[in-house]
Amino acid sequence: MIMLIDLIAGARPNFMKIAPIIEALERARACGSSLRYRLIHTGQHYDRNMSESFFEQLGIPAPDVNLGVGSGSQAEQTAGIMTRYERVLLERVSDVCVVVGDVTSTMACAITARKCLVPVAHVEGGLRSGDWAMPEEINRIVTDSITNWFFTTSEFANKNLCRMGVDKKNIFFVGNTMIDTLFKNLMRFRKPQIWSDADLREKEYFVITLHRPNNVDGEKKLTALLDEIVRSARGCPIVFPVHPRTAKNLARLGFAPNGLHMIEPLGYLEFNYLVKHAWAVITDSGGITEETTVMGVPCMTLRDSTERRETISLGTNELVGTDPTMLRPYMERLFEGGWKKGAIPPLWDGKAAERIVGHLERLLGNPSDTKKGSESRAKKRTP
Ligand code: UD1
Numbered sequence: 001m002i003m004l005i006d007l008i009a010g011a012r013p014n015f016m017k018i019a020p021i022i023e024a025l026e027r028a029r030a031c032g033s034s035l036r037y038r039l040i041h042t043g044q045h046y047d048r049n050m051s052e053s054f055f056e057q058l059g060i061p062a063p064d065v066n067l068g069v070g071s072g073s074q075a076e077q078t079a080g081i082m083t084r085y086e087r088v089l090l091e092r093v094s095d096v097c098v099v100v101g102d103v104t105s106t107m108a109c110a111i112t113a114r115k116c117l118v119p120v121a122h123v124e125g126g127l128r129s130g131d132w133a134m135p136e137e138i139n140r141i142v143t144d145s146i147t148n149w150f151f152t153t154s155e156f157a158n159k160n161l162c163r164m165g166v167d168k169k170n171i172f173f174v175g176n177t178m179i180d181t182l183f184k185n186l187m188r189f190r191k192p193q194i195w196s197d198a199d200l201r202e203k204e205y206f207v208i209t210l211h212r213p214n215n216v217d218g219e220k221k222l223t224a225l226l227d228e229i230v231r232s233a234r235g236c237p238i239v240f241p242v243h244p245r246t247a248k249n250l251a252r253l254g255f256a257p258n259g260l261h262m263i264e265p266l267g268y269l270e271f272n273y274l275v276k277h278a279w280a281v282i283t284d285s286g287g288i289t290e291e292t293t294v295m296g297v298p299c300m301t302l303r304d305s306t307e308r309r310e311t312i313s314l315g316t317n318e319l320v321g322t323d324p325t326m327l328r329p330y331m332e333r334l335f336e337g338g339w340k341k342g343a344i345p346p347l348w349d350g351k352a353a354e355r356i357v358g359h360l361e362r363l364l365g366n367p368s369d370t371k372k373g374s375e376s377r378a379k380k381r382t383p
Contacts, residue, residue, distance in 0.1 A: 002034050007038070015268075086115075124153055124176075127156075179291075179352070191270070210226075219249065219253055221322075243265060286308050311345075
C-alpha cells in the first residue's frame with residue numbers, strides 16, 4: 001500500500017534539513033519502497049535569496065503545494081498556514097506529516113495535521129533553550145507536545161523528551177539532517193563575489209549573522225552590538241550577509257561603519273564557503289553553530305541561551321550573551337590563539353536522513369503503529 005508523507009518546509013533553515021530526506025525517500029522508492037511524499041512549502045520565506053536559491057542549489061524539487069502565506073505577525077502566519085494546510089489535508093489526507101526544526105511553519109502544520117488525525121514526526125525534536133521569550137521555543141514545546149515520533153539530533157534532546165514523559169519507543173536518535181547536507185555539499189561550496197570585492201584571505205576575516213528580534217529590533221541594541229563587533233575585530237574585515245528583518249532596521253539607521261561589509265543574504269554554497277574559510281563566526285543563529293562545529297570554525301553566539309548544547313560541550317561554539325561588552329574576552333581568547341578545537345557530535349555523520357526514512361518505513365508499514373492509513377482516516381472524517 002502506498003503511504004503518503006507530507007514534508008513541510010517554510011523558512012530558510014528548513015530547506016537544508018529537508019533536502020537529504022527527499023533524496024533518501026527517492027532512493028528508497030527506487031529500491032521498491034511504498035513511501036511517497038508531497039512537498040509543502042508554506043511560503044513563510046518567499047524572497048529568492050531566502051528560499052528559491054536554496055531549492056536550486058540543493059536540488060530540491062519544486063514544491064507540490066505552496067501555501068503562499070507570506071509575511072505577517074506570528075499569529076497571522078500561524079493562522080494562515082493552518083487554514084491553508086487544513087484545506088490541503090481535506091482534499092487529500094496524508095499518512096504522516098514530517099515537520100523539521102522550530103519555525104512558525106513547523107508548529108502550524110503539526111497542529112493542523114494532528115487535528116486532521118494525521119500522525120506527526122518531528123525532525124530535530126526535543127531541543128530546548130529554556131527561553132520562553134523566543135517564538136522558536138514556543139514552537140518547539142507546542143510541536144513536541146503533539147508529536148508522535150521524534151527524530152533527534154542529540155542526547156540532550158533525548159533527555160528533554162524523556163523528562164516530558166515521552167515514551168522511549170517513540171524517540172529515534174538519528175543524527176542531524178542539516179549536517180547530511182553540509183557533508184554532501186562541502187566540495188561544492190563556492191566563492192561569493194564579496195571574496196574579491198573585499199579582498200578576503202583565508203582565516204583572516206569574520207562572518208557575522210544577526211536576525212533575532214531581541215538583537216535587531218531595538219536600534220540601540222543593534223548598533224551597540226555592531227559597534228562592539230567592529231571594535232573588537234581589530235581591523236579584520238567582517239562580512240555581514242544581512243537578513244531582511246535586520247536590513248529593514250539598518251536601513252532606517254543609515255549605519256555603515258568601516259570594515260563591515262554588509263551584503264544581501266547569500267546562497268547556501270556561498271555562505272558556507274565563507275564560513276569554512278573564516279577565522280571565526282559571530283552569530284545569533286542556532287543552525288550555524290552546528291555547521292561551524294562540524295567545520296571546526298570558532299563560533300561566538302550572541303544569545304543568552306542555546307537549544308544546541310552539544311555545540312558548546314563538544315563543538316567550537318561559546319555562548320557569549322547579548323550584552324555587547326561580553327564579546328571582548330572571547331575575542332581576546334581568539335586573538336591569543338586559545339580557542340578550543342572541538343569535536344563532531346555523535347551520529348552527525350551524513351546519514352541521518354537515511355535513518356529517518358528507515359524508521360518511517362517501519363512505522364508506516366506497521367498498521368498497529370499508525371492505527372490507520374490515509375484511506376481509512378479519510379473515511380472516518382467523512383460524515
Ligand atoms: C524565521 C524563524 C527563525 C529562523 C529564521 C531564519 C520563526 C519564528 N522564526 O525568522 O527561527 O532562524 O527564520 O531566517 O519562524 N522577510 C522577507 N523576505 C523573506 C522572508 C521574510 O523580507 O523571504 C521579512 C518579513 O517580511 C519579516 C522578516 O523578514 O519582516 C522576518 O521574517 P519571518 O519569517 O517572520 O521570521 P524570521 O525573522 O525570518
